Amino acid sequence: MLIDCTTEAGMDEAIEAARAALSNRECVVIPTDTVYGIGADAFSPQAVAVLLAAKGRGRSMPPPVLIGGIQVMDGLALDIPAAARELAEAFWPGALTLILKAQPSLTWDLGETRGTVALRVPHDQVARELLQEFGPMAVSSANRTGQPAATTAHDAREQLGETVSVYLDDGERNTAEPSTIVDCTTTPFQVVRRGALEFSELADVVPDLVDLPTDS
Numbered sequence: 001m002l003i004d005c006t007t008e009a010g011m012d013e014a015i016e017a018a019r020a021a022l023s024n025r026e027c028v029v030i031p032t033d034t035v036y037g038i039g040a041d042a043f044s045p046q047a048v049a050v051l052l053a054a055k056g057r058g059r060s061m062p063p064p065v066l067i068g069g070i071q072v073m074d075g076l077a078l079d080i081p082a083a084a085r086e087l088a089e090a091f092w093p094g095a096l097t098l099i100l101k102a103q104p105s106l107t108w109d110l111g112e113t114r115g116t117v118a119l120r121v122p123h124d125q126v127a128r129e130l131l132q133e134f135g136p137m138a139v140s141s142a143n144r145t146g147q148p149a150a151t152t153a154h155d156a157r158e159q160l161g162e163t164v165s166v167y168l169d170d171g172e173r174n175t176a177e178p179s180t181i182v183d184c185t186t187t188p189f190q191v192v193r194r195g196a197l198e199f200s201e202l203a204d205v206v207p208d209l210v211d212l213p214t215d216s
Contacts, residue, residue, distance in 0.1 A: 002153055002167040005031070005126050014126070014168045019134050021165040027051050029142045029156045030130060031170040032066070033123040034095050034178050034196055035149040036142040036156045038164060039066070041134075045109040048138050052111065054163035056145045062111030063140040064097050064118035064179075068131035076117055076136065078103050083206045084184040090205045093123035095179040095196035110138055120179055126170050141178060149178065182209070 003014040018028045025047040027040050038054060040047035042065045051063060065076065070092050073080065077100035084098055102117040110117070122128060131137060141149040142156035142164075150156035153169035180195035180202070188208040191199060199211045 001165065002157060002169055005168050005170040011126065011129070014166070015130055015133055017166045018130055018168060022047070022134050022137070024165075025050070026165040027054060027160075027163060029150075029153060029160065029164050029167040030127050030139070031124055031153070031168060031173065032127050032139070033093070033173075034175060035151055035173055036153060037066070037127075037139040038142040038156070038160060039137040039139040042110065042136040042138040043106075043108045048108075048110055050163070051138060051140065054160050055140060055143070057140070059111035061145075062113045062118075063138040064120055064181075065110070065136050066120055066122055066127065066131055066139045067136050068121070068128050070121060072136065073100075073119055076103055076106065076119060077101060081184055081189075083189065086205050087182065087184075087202065088121075091197060091202075092121040093128065094121070095123070095177070096120065096202070097179045097181040097193075099181065099183040099185055099192070101185055116185055118181065124170075126168055130168075151175070 004010040005014045021028050022041050025044045040051040097118050097120040099118045143149050144159050151173045153167045177196040180197040181193035183190045183192045190210045203209050
């Protein structure tokens with residue numbers, strides 16, 4: 001099912017359909033401020049397994065978790081460094097993913113995370129409304145592993161097909177760049193994936209941040 005989110009009525013229909021699919025441990029495709037993402041209930045191991053299978057990805061590459069607001073971070077992460085909070089306050093909502101220590105009490109299975117969780121608040125109205133309605137979602141780029149990231153819902157459907165129950169179409173995204181990922185569990189913090197946010201922007205907030213090697 002592909003639903004146009006560009007009208008108010010369409011948005012209401014899309015959020016309700018996506019919420020129902022997620023509650024049934026199914027996958028949905030949603031727009032974000034970077035590329036389209038395939039999402040599942042972060043607290044359902046079955047749904048996360050379906051997400052990884054849809055992408056052709058193994059448990060060694062666990063998906064990040066999108067949240068509806070910065071206030072959710074403390075419920076999912078433990079021992080959050082002050083500098084990580086400064087990055088979140090500066091760039092959330094936005095194209096920054098922070099790797100943090102996961103709360104050990106959480107009953108989820110995102111894959112081989114080694115006790116960490118990668119969190120992001122997207123700067124996208126549709127995504128944030130769904131996240132605020134449903135809760136944290138495991139979300140990865142809406143493409144088969146090794147293929148280009150989808151910048152439209154139609155691109156995503158061509159790659160993922162019937163493995164996804166609901167596609168939320170909010171038009172084309174003008175970037176194929178993913179979020180920038182910073183590992184906040186190391187000292188100093190380390191950029192582990194380059195993306196839409198420049199290193200210089202992040203280093204203005206955390207001056208001792210370490211970039212990826214230039215050949216990465």
